[in-house]
Amino acid sequence: MPVIQYGESLYPDDSVEREVYGPGPELRWGPGKTLADIPDVDAATAEGLLVLGQWVTAADLARFPRLRVVVRMGVGYDRIDRAACAARNILVCNVPDYGTMEVAEHAVVAALALRRGLFLYHETQRADPPAPWRFIDAGKLVRRSEVQTFGIIGLGRIGTAAALRAKAFGFRVVFYDPHRPNGSDRAIGVARARTLEELLRQSDVLSVHAPLTPETKGMLGMEQLALLPDGAVVVNTARGPIIDLAALETLLREGRIAGAALDVLPVEPPVEPVPDLLRAYRAREKWLEGRLLITPHSAFQTPQSWDDIRRKSAETMAAALLSNAPQNVIPPDSY
Numbered sequence: 001m002p003v004i005q006y007g008e009s010l011y012p013d014d015s016v017e018r019e020v021y022g023p024g025p026e027l028r029w030g031p032g033k034t035l036a037d038i039p040d041v042d043a044a045t046a047e048g049l050l051v052l053g054q055w056v057t058a059a060d061l062a063r064f065p066r067l068r069v070v071v072r073m074g075v076g077y078d079r080i081d082r083a084a085c086a087a088r089n090i091l092v093c094n095v096p097d098y099g100t101m102e103v104a105e106h107a108v109v110a111a112l113a114l115r116r117g118l119f120l121y122h123e124t125q126r127a128d129p130p131a132p133w134r135f136i137d138a139g140k141l142v143r144r145s146e147v148q149t150f151g152i153i154g155l156g157r158i159g160t161a162a163a164l165r166a167k168a169f170g171f172r173v174v175f176y177d178p179h180r181p182n183g184s185d186r187a188i189g190v191a192r193a194r195t196l197e198e199l200l201r202q203s204d205v206l207s208v209h210a211p212l213t214p215e216t217k218g219m220l221g222m223e224q225l226a227l228l229p230d231g232a233v234v235v236n237t238a239r240g241p242i243i244d245l246a247a248l249e250t251l252l253r254e255g256r257i258a259g260a261a262l263d264v265l266p267v268e269p270p271v272e273p274v275p276d277l278l279r280a281y282r283a284r285e286k287w288l289e290g291r292l293l294i295t296p297h298s299a300f301q302t303p304q305s306w307d308d309i310r311r312k313s314a315e316t317m318a319a320a321l322l323s324n325a326p327q328n329v330i331p332p333d334s335y
């Protein structure tokens, strides 16, 4: 029976995995955080590999000569060298359906919280001394949902769930996604922008839900963000490198962007020297008060989504390695 290797030791026991795989396969749990921590002797025999946050490079793969399947225990697979996997006919699968609602809700709720001034009040009411017991004129930040357009980049699973939620709160919703077929707009009653520029010019809230690909990396730089209406709010729960943080910071400082919520950063976890925007946020600089929310790539997380990741990852590995009906396969030539 094949050997299935997990990139790290994740759970107190293997009860769920045994339920899914049965008694046959040998299960191994990585002793550290990276694939380099897995001893050569274990790497040499593993046929299935499951990774959560680990990178899978060509050099890593060279240590796994018998590998047949890599399962990314999440949606994004930008840390896996898929070309190197394809060259060895190693199947790459993801787990697309564990945190769709969580991420969508995180994005929409973050936008709503910024637009209602919740972070601003939270910070100022517990300041020393606390702010006066009255509303604050928050300038461009606070705004009624019904007068706003909620712009979505990437109308996939999470983008669709975000669109439906934003719609329910009264936003006009528009999306840009060149890969979606005609009629995707009609199916859920939202508008479609044919170009990124068309989307940006009308998005009072911009929420990013596209994967990180060569096409989307850096797709929101100064030129693009400057097209947003005055006082827009930007939310990124997708991948950090899609947005140029320096450009976002400049526009926040100038007040042309009113607020932002970032669950993802260009480098995760952030390393010194951290981006200026993160430094200003951590230093609680006054100009940013109530205008920036940072969360540590936690948009997906609930106990329920975590349970789903565990079971669905094992099911995906079992389907690919132990049966002839693989699921969630990422085509080697897809973005």
Ligand code: NAI
Binding pocket: 075, 076, 096, 099, 103, 153, 154, 155, 156, 157, 158, 159, 176, 177, 178, 179, 180, 209, 210, 211, 212, 213, 215, 216, 237, 238, 239, 263, 264, 297, 298, 299, 300, 301
């Ligand atoms: P999905 O594959 O269902 O949807 C992605 C959509 O983006 C697709 O419809 C695709 O056509 C579109 N897209 C691709 N290139 C584009 C481009 N250049 N411009 C506009 N749209 C483009 O993926 P899903 O499940 O909705 O997840 C989206 C992303 O969210 C993931 O790739 C991942 O990076 C991120 N994510 C973040 C999490 C978090 O905790 N912060 C958790 C899960 C996913």
